[in-house]
Amino acid sequence: MMTNTEGLYPAIEPYDTGELLVGDGHRVYWEVSGNPDGKPVVFLHGGPGSGTSPWQRRFFDPDAYRIVLLDQRGCGRSTPSASEPDADLRHVTTAHLIADLELLRKNLGIPRWQVFGGSWGSALALAYAQAHPEVVTELVLRGIFTLRRAELEWFYEGGAAALFPDLWERFIAPIPVLERSRLIEAYHRRLFDPDPAVHVPAAIAWSTWEAATVTLRPDPEQIAAMSDPRRATAFARIENHFFVHGGWWDEGQLIAGVDAIRHIPAVIVQGRHDVATPMMTAWDLHRAWPESEFVVVDDAGHAATEPGISAALRAATDRFRAEA
DSSP states (O other), rough: OOOOOOTTTOOOSSEEEEEEEEEEEEEEEEEEOOOSSSSSEEEESSSSTTTOOOOGGGGTTTEEEEEEOOOOSSSOOOOOOOSSOOOTTOOSSSSHHHHHHHHHHHHHHHSSSSEEEEEEHHHHHHHHHHHGGGGEEEEEEESSSOOOOHHHHHHSGGGGGOHHHHHHHHTTTTTTTTTTTTTTHHHHHHTSSSOOHHHHHHHHHHHHHHHSSSSSSOHHHHHTTOOHHHHHHHHHHHHHHHHTTGGGGGHHHHHGGGGGTTTTOOOEEEEOOSSSSSSHHHHHHHOOTTTTTEEEEETTSSOTTTTHHHHEEEEEEEETOOOO
């Protein structure tokens, strides 16, 4: 992936790693880097199902922050992987991920921490903060996504096809014409078919549609990375699983629930030309939560790798690094 490194902190390695036994047969990979005595922050990756990457440590001043990254259940270095033919995602839900975060926080001896999340990570950050507002010092959110029906229909049921008709044809290709009125459900049947001849092509089509549309300019390396069968299968299965269930939330729940977190300092960073999670959701969140700082990056799409987005995110973590 063509990761923008200009303006981010230098690359660092973790000083501690481990696997957290979270129950239900799942082990969650975690790592800590930066300053062991620094301000704690937890990075919540997107997808759901994408996993973390080393460059994501670089949004945080390593002298000031104790930086916690984890791969959510079923993806990245966590086990079992959702890419296995017989993957069982019954115990991969929002409630499970929130419980995992709390278990990890307590195991690491962290009383309170900053929560940083983009895309799906912003949804999980909002849900976690609303469930446990007493342990969140600040929120840094990017590319706001709350799994409302309109958001899912825009990107996965045909809205975004108006901007990317050529790429949309590739996305719908695995689905017979008679099933295209409910694409998320049609993909669900194929992604969870145990036959690799069925689920792998569906997973690659699903994952590359997203990879091809999240940046303002195409990123061939990112598209190629998301074409890897194992990575694409875990990503597409987990993502689709959450979408079919609407995150296990009531419609609009994350925005309606902002009263619980209104007191928490927050920065919302949104690309003006974000196709995957259009600005309508970030705007709705900010209108419900005017106390939050709202930063619009006019020359960016969805990805945290885009220069304007990464600069705004670093500015937010720099602003909060000295606060208790």
